[in-house]
Amino acid sequence: MLCTLPQRTCALETLLRLPSALRARAFATATAVPTPTPAPSSIPPPWRPSNVLDDWVQREARPISLRQLTFFGRTLTESRLISSANYVRLELPTRIAHRLRNMQTLPYAALTNQHISHVYELYYTAFEQLRKVPEVRSLDDNDRFCVVLQTCLKEHLSVIPRLAMGILEIQDSVSGDECDRFMTTLLRSRISRRVIAEQHLALTETFHSPWHFDGKKSHTPPDEEFVGEIFLKCNAKEIIEECAKAASDLTAKAYGPDVVLPKIVLQGHLETTFPYIPSHLEYIIGELFRNSIQSVVEHGGSSATEPPPIEVLVCEAAQHVIIRISDRGGGIDRSILPYLWSFAKGPRRHQRLQNLGQVPRLAATMQELQLPPSDPDFVKRSSSVDMTGENFADSSSLGKLSSRSPDLRIGIGLPMSRIYAEYWAGSLEMHSLEGYGCDAFLQISRLGNKNEVLSTRATMDAV
Template identity: 75%
Template structure:
């Protein structure tokens, strides 16, 4: 009977019945090859109910920019209290989503690991008292940094869990669950890292009134938001990184395609550079690898990138001649859970214990922050750009679906058109005004259990 229950339902059973269910669940965990573990420990559900009853409050890039542009002590403390309440609210909704999974899915060792991390973070944040001073804020920032670092294992463990629970949860439901959790995770990291960056700015020597400083790229940053993201510069930066990685992986004798950037080359817009670097890095990497694997040692034609600036959007098209996408893979292009390479993806994910997305465990990357073009290292436990630093043969099967989530997060879009036997065109559309709210799941799938 317990295998048919969700965790929340199980936790409401009488203690004697719950004890028998826990004992039954413990049996398969004795098998070292089993992916099942004991369910998360019992906790009172009414604590979570209180936070699930609250709505998340979505924000836009423009709001974040306006709020942080003129930074005062009162505004910093106000930001801290917004984050203090928003983080446990958003985590509570995702915990409730996990509680609605079948019992056999939540006892998967990877899903259970993520659940425990989320619940510990929820408990930690909900107990933070109101922020009233700069000293209170500094202590709160230490809590945020510690939590961001602890959660580096969430993405790979979640991805492995989704691949392993296919027997009890449909692929479609797994994809919805994964998309909801990742979108919410992005939203939490955005507001947390933005507050950390504002705190860092406030404590900077040049922030004080009448402080003398030379003009620099720092002036164009409001927290983590770069007001003058230049599409051409970001594309070239990602292209150089991807070409270097592929050259190292395939050897000096393999010809690496050039990247030709055309169109509106002076286009700038407000954005979080690490988000855009991640998307562009994945798309360009895929194009380079496809062309190398199709053409081998022959000199390939260039990959063409076109920047198109419209009144409200910037559209970036990446065109390659890498032969298109395998017909077996094409139907599952945006899926985390479905597709023909499940076992291969599981093996590769097992090599990535921590992912922010960050790949410092696989390929050491510079730790400095390059403010001229966005983060190049690991800041606040998060460097999306470094995800592109993994070896080309370490295919995780989540680069494109994650890129789509990042593109849609600020109300953009990502589409890929495959021309079988010829190549692919990827279209990335970005809202250039920054006035669209984050796209985040604001309610749990089931508000009360």
């Protein structure tokens, strides 16, 4: 069936907003077969000029390390806070521009997917807002800039579930491997943007605290071990115990009060400490414990006997800390094992889509795994209020931003955990012995001197 004039105009506008290097390929793809009438769920993003985006894509992102963030924020002065604001003001639109260009390189059919288009619109709106922020010269300018940051953080909570649904739906036009690379690139960049935005918001909150006075401490601060969002002395034992308890409680709620949960046995260098962002570590270890505890419970069936324990070993080396979590939950099914780290490939595609549809917002934190608010055991959100008068938990990905049932499996926990682990130059590996159990190995940098791992250039610019 032939296209109507409005449809042809819409397609032409979409081609015109692409850089010249992509127009030929997009035009050839669009004209190879008759263009179908677009469904209401397949509306392309509106036309926008590409020259503004081109200027920002030419800029390189400037990676940072935990140590740099720590040294910069420990002695916080007004000039340092303003310098931090201007770094974030320029860095965020730069990183967003590269990801917009990545999305522009997708096939036309993929870009018109309702979920990918939704993410594209969120990114472009944030890009326009951030690039127009004038230079921060005073504390009042910084406070206004922080309001913009908080708004962007809150609005982008729908990015992860919408991206996950989008790549599951565009399999006909984009291969599974390309979808995984695309998803990994966007999520790694998302983590990086939230890190620098939330770190600046935390430094601003510190600067306005009553115990802080222009780089000096007039009173004893609530916790001297925090610099912004960075905890200088993350204790392996404490974090493991907290995550184990949280995962055990969630499993008990999911399977009922009569379920027999495995014990968690800790050994090794339990007093080791290291600088890290707690929410990242909690998410990784929490996901590993959730998988292990659920596997042991399901593998044991309805037996009332005590299940085998989950053993956790902490090893401290000169530059790394390695955490091994071993369970006897029967291992990973052979049909799932090849797709363990994939967002797009593997079985249960339709079930994952259905479950993701029940999660409108996702911050990828351990704290958001709660039962609905109607449950009497639901943990109430933080009562802290930010400078906009709103609940700060709604604008920070470290709060309880959404609630979803702990047994709702959406298929992104392990690949997301690996992205978190690799972000600060660490690693996450899984070894399965079918019929027996699994060993998960998490390695993280002990010194905090590794730069964040970024996809600094858009795919088309690296060719």
